[in-house]
Amino acid sequence: MSRSLKKELYTFPKLLKKVNKLVKEKKVGAVINTWSRSSTITPEMIGHTFGIHNGRAFVFRQITPEMVGYKLGEFAPTRHQRRKHGKAGTH
Numbered sequence: 001m002s003r004s005l006k007k008e009l010y011t012f013p014k015l016l017k018k019v020n021k022l023v024k025e026k027k028v029g030a031v032i033n034t035w036s037r038s039s040t041i042t043p044e045m046i047g048h049t050f051g052i053h054n055g056r057a058f059v060f061r062q063i064t065p066e067m068v069g070y071k072l073g074e075f076a077p078t079r080h081q082r083r084k085h086g087k088a089g090t091h
Contacts (some may be wrong), residue, residue, distance in 0.1 A: 004017065005042070006017070009040040009042070009069075009075075010039065010040055011036075011039045011040050011041075011042055012034070012036040012038075012039045013057070014037055014043065015032070015034055015036055016042070016044070018032050019032065019044050019045055019048060020044065020091065022048065025046065029049070030049070031060065032036050032048060032049070032050050033048045033050075033051035033053070033058055034050060034052060034053065034072065034074065035053045036066065037053070037071065037072050037073030037076065038071060038072075038073060039072050040069065040071055040072075041063055041067050041068050041069065041070055041071070041072060042064075042068065044065045044066055044070055045068075046063050046064065046068070047062070047063065048062070048063055049061070049062045049063075050062075050063065050072060050082060052072050052073065052075060052076035053076070054067045054076040054077065055078050059075070059076035059077075061075045
C-alpha cells in the first residue's frame with residue numbers, strides 16, 4: 001500500500017460548514033466561493049455550485065457524482081495553453 005492510500009481525505013472544515021448550512025436552509029443555486037483547491041469532493045457537495053479560485057479568477061463548477069473523490073483544484077486549471085500569434089500583415 002502506498003503512502004497516499006494511508007492518508008485520510010482532507011476537506012477544509014469551513015467549506016464543509018458552508019455546504020451543510022446550504023443543505024439545512026435548502027438553498028438551491030447558491031454559489032460557494034473557495035480558495036481551498038486541495039479539498040476533496042465529498043458526497044454532500046453533489047449538486048452545489050462552487051467558485052474555485054485559480055489564482056486570477058473564480059471558475060464556476062457544478063459538482064456531479066462522477067467528481068466525488070477528486071480535488072476541487074483539478075476542475076479549475078491554472079495554466080493557459082500556448083497561444084500562437086497571428087500571421088504577419090493581418091489584423
